Amino acid sequence: MDWMLIAELAVNGVFVGLMYALVSLGMVLIYKTSGIANLAQGAIAMTGGYVAWVLLAGLGAPVWLAIPGALVGMFGFGMLIERVALRRMIGQPVIMTIMLTLGIEIMLRGLLPGVFGASVKRLDIGIPQAPLFVADLLINRATLIGGGISLVLIVASLIFFNSRFGVVMRAVADDQTASWSVGIRVERAIAVAWGLGAVAATAAGILWGSTQGVDWSLSLLLIKALAIAILGGLDSIGGVLIAGVIVGVAESLATGVVDPLVGGGTRDIVAAVIILATLLFKPHGLFGREHIERV
Amino acid sequence: MFYRRAGIRHTRYQDERQLFPLAFDRGLILTVLAVLLAAPILFDRLWLTGYLLPWLIWTSAALGLNLLMGWAGQIHLGYGAVMGIGAYTGVHLVRFGVPLEIAMIAGGIMSAGIGTVFGAAALRMKGIYLAMATLAMQFIVDFVISHNAAISGGTLATLQVPSVRFLGVPLTSDWATYYFALFVCFVITLFMLNVKRTSFGRALAALREKDYAAQILGVSTFRYKLMAFWVSSFIGGVVGTVLAVAYLRAVSPDQFHLELSIQILAMIIVGGLGSVLGPFFGTALILFAPIVLNNMLGSVAATFGLDLPIDMRAHLPLLAYGLLVIGFLLYEPLGLAKLYANFRNYMLVWPFRHAQR
Numbered sequence: 001m002d003w004m005l006i007a008e009l010a011v012n013g014v015f016v017g018l019m020y021a022l023v024s025l026g027m028v029l030i031y032k033t034s035g036i037a038n039l040a041q042g043a044i045a046m047t048g049g050y051v052a053w054v055l056l057a058g059l060g061a062p063v064w065l066a067i068p069g070a071l072v073g074m075f076g077f078g079m080l081i082e083r084v085a086l087r088r089m090i091g092q093p094v095i096m097t098i099m100l101t102l103g104i105e106i107m108l109r110g111l112l113p114g115v116f117g118a119s120v121k122r123l124d125i126g127i128p129q130a131p132l133f134v135a136d137l138l139i140n141r142a143t144l145i146g147g148g149i150s151l152v153l154i155v156a157s158l159i160f161f162n163s164r165f166g167v168v169m170r171a172v173a174d175d176q177t178a179s180w181s182v183g184i185r186v187e188r189a190i191a192v193a194w195g196l197g198a199v200a201a202t203a204a205g206i207l208w209g210s211t212q213g214v215d216w217s218l219s220l221l222l223i224k225a226l227a228i229a230i231l232g233g234l235d236s237i238g239g240v241l242i243a244g245v246i247v248g249v250a251e252s253l254a255t256g257v258v259d260p261l262v263g264g265g266t267r268d269i270v271a272a273v274i275i276l277a278t279l280l281f282k283p284h285g286l287f288g289r290e291h292i293e294r295v
Numbered sequence: 296m297f298y299r300r301a302g303i304r305h306t307r308y309q310d311e312r313q314l315f316p317l318a319f320d321r322g323l324i325l326t327v328l329a330v331l332l333a334a335p336i337l338f339d340r341l342w343l344t345g346y347l348l349p350w351l352i353w354t355s356a357a358l359g360l361n362l363l364m365g366w367a368g369q370i371h372l373g374y375g376a377v378m379g380i381g382a383y384t385g386v387h388l389v390r391f392g393v394p395l396e397i398a399m400i401a402g403g404i405m406s407a408g409i410g411t412v413f414g415a416a417a418l419r420m421k422g423i424y425l426a427m428a429t430l431a432m433q434f435i436v437d438f439v440i441s442h443n444a445a446i447s448g449g450t451l452a453t454l455q456v457p458s459v460r461f462l463g464v465p466l467t468s469d470w471a472t473y474y475f476a477l478f479v480c481f482v483i484t485l486f487m488l489n490v491k492r493t494s495f496g497r498a499l500a501a502l503r504e505k506d507y508a509a510q511i512l513g514v515s516t517f518r519y520k521l522m523a524f525w526v527s528s529f530i531g532g533v534v535g536t537v538l539a540v541a542y543l544r545a546v547s548p549d550q551f552h553l554e555l556s557i558q559i560l561a562m563i564i565v566g567g568l569g570s571v572l573g574p575f576f577g578t579a580l581i582l583f584a585p586i587v588l589n590n591m592l593g594s595v596a597a598t599f600g601l602d603l604p605i606d607m608r609a610h611l612p613l614l615a616y617g618l619l620v621i622g623f624l625l626y627e628p629l630g631l632a633k634l635y636a637n638f639r640n641y642m643l644v645w646p647f648r649h650a651q652r
Contacts, residue, residue: 037423088625094422095370099564100624102372106557107617114610223434230427272434276416279428283420 008137009256010249015140015147017248021240022150022204023225024232025157026197032173032235033193036086039101041201042222043108048074048202049209049218050112053121063125067206071199078198079191086194087187105219113216120213127210146207153203154241157196161237169193173235224251227271231278233288243286247274298643314488331477335470344469350578351476352538355483357562357574359530362487364560365569366496367523368503370426373413373433374531374559379551380436381406381532382539383446386456386546395459395466399536406532407525409436414524418517421506433553441548453547456540472541479537483530487571499523503569561616565623567630576631580619585612 023045030038038044051073055066081104089097132141160166171179172189180186205218212218228247232239251270258266284290298319305311315321330337334347360374371377385402389395413432420428440447447454459466466472490496498519501509510516539546558581566577589611596603623630 037426039426085621085625092628093368095364095368095568096624096628098370098423098426099560100621102557102560103564103617103620103624105617106561106613107621110610110613110615110617114604114607114614117604117606118609223430226427226430230424234423266438269434269438272431272438275427275431276413276435279416279420279424279431283424 004136005256006253008139009252011137012140012143013249013252014245015143015248016252017228017244017246018147018150018154018241019143019204019207020221020224020248021228021244022153022200022207023221024228024240024244025154025237026200027225027229028232028234028237028240029157029193029200030197031229032237033169034086034172034190036097036101037234038194038197039098039222040081040104040108041197041225042219043105044074044078044198045201045205045208045221046214046216046218047077047108047112048198048205049123049214050116050121050205051202052125052206052209053123053214054116056123056125057121067125070206071202074198074202075195078194078196081198082191082194086190105222109216109219118215120215121209123206123209123214125206125210142211146211149203149207150244151241153200154237154244157200158237165189165192223268223271227274227278229285230275231285233285235289236285236287239285239287247271250274298639298645300643335473340469343473346583348473348476348542349582351473351480352534352542353559353562353582354574354578355476355480355537356531356534357559357566357578358483358487358571359527359534360559361563361566361568361570361574362490362499362530363523363527364563365567365573366490366503367499367520367527369414369520369523370422371429371527372426372553372556372560373429373431373436375551375553375555375557376433376436377406377410377528377531378535378538378555379440379548380409381535382543382546382551383440383454383535384532385536386454386539387446389459389540390454390457395461395536395540399533402536403529403532406535407529410528410531411521411524414521414528418520433556437548437552440551447548453545455545456543459540466540476537476541479533483534484571495519495522557616561620563630565619565630567632568628570630570632572635573630573632576635580631581616584619585615588615 023041026044027038027041030036048070052066052070055061055069056063059066061069085100085104086097089100127142127145130141132139132144161170168179168184169189169192171182171184172186176186179189204221205214208218208221224247228240228243231247232241232243247270251267254266254270278285298317300317305316310316315324331347335343338347356374356378360371363369363371381402384405385395385398388398388401393401413428416425416428461471461475464471464475466475491500498509498514501512501514502516502519502523506516506520509519535551543550562577562581563574564577565580566575567573589608592603592608592611595601627633
């Protein structure tokens with residue numbers, strides 16, 4: 001066994017996992033405030049990637065303008081989804097809201113490649129692709145920078161939850177009716193959660209788009225994001241950080257170590273196995289809150 | 296108008312307990328059945344094998360999923376994988392020389408077994424957690440099928456289905472496969488119509504509404520959740536075999552991906568959760584709306600001289616599924632079956648708006 005290879009895979013896995021965690025962050029934000037699992041998160045990341053591509057390559061905007069533009073636009077898009085679709089579903093069974101987000105996922109996955117073409121779009125945001133050597137470890141510079149940005153954003157959202165509006169959102173997460181009765185605008189908090197969720201997804205979409213190109217396969221980030229959200233506990237932002245690292249390293253090691261044994265393709269099911277194992281042994285994840293049902 | 300009654304007035308309990316208490320409904324069902332039976336004579340080959348046959352098969356599959364989602368209220372995002380397990384089991388057995396009747400049942404049992412193992416996860420969780428578990432199942436089953444040369448013959452291989460006989464009739468001609476699919480669909484529909492009236496069906500309904508309340512009433516949620524998964528996966532497995540034998544005729548791993556699960560899910564949402572009629576409508580809409588839309592767009596583009604990108608037309612089905620699912624969930628959560636029921640209830644007492652029941 002080549003320990004150098006394993007160390008290299010683990011280090012790269014950490015950064016890749018942090019980039020996955022960014023998609024998952026939005027999912028957790030939305031679940032935390034409104035109790036809706038957003039299965040459209042992967043497709044929103046894809047939409048963010050396409051929007052950034054349109055601004056950069058289509059309209060020729062400079063990077064410093066295009067990326068904030070995409071983020072702001074997608075914040076509005078997230079709020080729009082909540083306003084147009086999810087708000088009507090208040091009081092409907094959980095099964096319906098899940099199906100609705102899945103419907104949005106399917107629609108976006110058909111719409112964007114249909115309009116802009118299915119070929120892979122190159123998204124160049126100026127991250128150098130050349131690998132980086134630390135001692136003997138070969139580190140992918142793009143994922144290093146991407147992981148760093150993700151880490152900053154996740155920590156920023158942790159800090160955000162200590163701000164005034166963050167406290168409001170925590171109150172909504174804790175008890176919607178009670179927060180309503182003390183004058184908190186619950187709908188607005190949920191809408192902002194959707195907006196922030198879309199922003200996190202867009203950031204991930206841009207980072208991934210710049211490493212692997214923008215096409216429909218960005219929506220597959222959903223599976224990794226789900227694995228991270230479930231493993232970390234659906235309502236814990238700190239959990240996202242740790243679960244992201246775990247999933248990233250597990251996936252990286254599986255690709256490097258298990259693939260030669262079974263003939264490839266394990267990258268796609270590591271996330272699925274993690275989801276299933278978590279649900280079987282610790283359904284509320286590592287840091288999630290247990291729900292107690294009383295009659 | 297055609298129902299010729301202002302309000303429902305039965306004089307005997309038997310009349311009310313019938314599956315179709317109204318004479319007009321009975322006539323309608325018999326007419327539809329007669330048309331379906333005479334279809335090989337009435338319609339040409341394209342309609343028979345291109346539209347009616349897939350409609351019947353996909354409807355059977357949707358009915359199976361509807362038992363789980365509509366009746367028992369358990370989300371399943373991996374129904375395509377369940378069908379895949381059935382199809383591969385059935386096809387392997389048929390290739391091995393086992394008669395199709397037994398291979399179908401074996402495919403169903405295999406799907407039911409594996410589906411229940413994953414469904415057993417459902418005993419610990421519900422709602423979104425269950426959705427995730429079944430989604431994970433879809434990916435794991437896909438991986439196992441495509442990476443196990445003993446099952447699929449390799450990642451890119453397809454498995455030919457040999458010519459088979461069902462009840463002594465070789466399934467080679469168009470009409471034989473059509474009647475085979477019609478027979479399976481008929482049996483499943485009959486089962487679904489009647490399951491509502493059994494204690495099993497009532498238990499599932501109680502489970503769907505509130506599972507711990509059902510538990511307090513004495514319905515064993517453990518047992519009935521497992522049974523719901525078992526029965527639904529069994530139907531999925533049988534239909535998977537039928538799909539492989541009667542329609543695809545050669546199975547490859549990519550036929551049972553997430554796309555199939557989403558397609559069937561869309562069918563029951565558009566058709567109507569928890570109804571028997573719904574899947575028939577929903578399947579028709581989901582299967583044929585993209586084709587019709589595509590043709591319409593094509594002709595519109597041709598008449599106005601527009602240059603429609605090929606990517607747009609390729610992604611039209613996904614767009615249509617998504618929009619249909621969103622639209623129905625927002626505006627008519629009970630689907631096309633509910634629209635039909637509204638129309639029927641209106642016509643029952645026509646020309647009056649309301650009638651004494």
